[in-house]
Amino acid sequence: MNALTKLALGAMGRLYPRPAQGNAAPQIALPAPDKSGGLPLMQAIARRRSDREFARQELPLPMLSGLLWAGAGVNRADGGRTMPSAINAQEIDVYVALPSGAYLYDPAAHSLKLIAGSDIRRVTGYQDFVDEAALDLVFVADHGRMKLIPAGQRERFAFTAAGAISQNIYLFAASNGLATVIRAWIDRDAIAKTLGLDHDQQVLLSQTVGFPKT
Ligand SMILES: Cc1cc2nc3c(=O)[nH]c(=O)nc-3n(C[C@H](O)[C@H](O)[C@H](O)COP(=O)(O)O)c2cc1C
Numbered sequence: 001m002n003a004l005t006k007l008a009l010g011a012m013g014r015l016y017p018r019p020a021q022g023n024a025a026p027q028i029a030l031p032a033p034d035k036s037g038g039l040p041l042m043q044a045i046a047r048r049r050s051d052r053e054f055a056r057q058e059l060p061l062p063m064l065s066g067l068l069w070a071g072a073g074v075n076r077a078d079g080g081r082t083m084p085s086a087i088n089a090q091e092i093d094v095y096v097a098l099p100s101g102a103y104l105y106d107p108a109a110h111s112l113k114l115i116a117g118s119d120i121r122r123v124t125g126y127q128d129f130v131d132e133a134a135l136d137l138v139f140v141a142d143h144g145r146m147k148l149i150p151a152g153q154r155e156r157f158a159f160t161a162a163g164a165i166s167q168n169i170y171l172f173a174a175s176n177g178l179a180t181v182i183r184a185w186i187d188r189d190a191i192a193k194t195l196g197l198d199h200d201q202q203v204l205l206s207q208t209v210g211f212p213k214t
Helices: 003-011 041-047 061-072 151-175 188-195
Strands: 027-029 092-098 101-106 111-116 135-142 179-183 201-210
Touching: 041 151, 061 092, 061 151, 092 151, 111 188, 135 151, 135 188, 151 179, 151 201, 188 201
Parallel strands: none
Antiparallel strands: 027 111, 092 101, 092 135, 101 111, 135 201, 179 201
């Protein structure tokens, strides 16, 4: 769906998901991430870039596992994560929009929990490529976990943590031949409604990931 149509539907509050493709499992246990693979860090940084042309091809589960672990996984025995967060509030939830449904990433269990049994990819942004790429991530701040941070600073701290997740994803993508782009041009109300978010949860950014169009 093109951006103009999405803008019009969004303005009317009628930007809806599509039916799911395939069966959505209520839970997806991700395989352990391969922590030895990928390019050396400096080569991955050298290749980091935004891309906006994606193939209509799903990611294999091991790649999805690595992507989510690199982005926001647990990397230490004490529950520490691959991204920083102010006073370790760990306030960012990562939602994963797949053709088969929308999932919430559980970093501790390294698994995905079904949130919506529909294909919500097109709701995650105005640009047309979001509808067809392998997946769209949505970064959501839970303000309920930031009670120790002064209210006026919570939003900017949350965006900072989401930016760190995004860069982890960029580097994973660069390292594994994937295309990605972080996006702020999104309909936050439509996304929040589709994901059934509550008043403490704030949609921050979305990020598309997939195989590049050849
Ligand atoms: C906060 C933020 C919001 C962005 N929003 C969008 C967006 O909505 N759509 C898009 O196509 N690119 C978006 N971008 C990507 C930028 O356009 C891109 O990073 C910039 O053009 C530089 O290109 P590069 O990432 O390849 O270096 C965003 C980047 C940032 C940091």
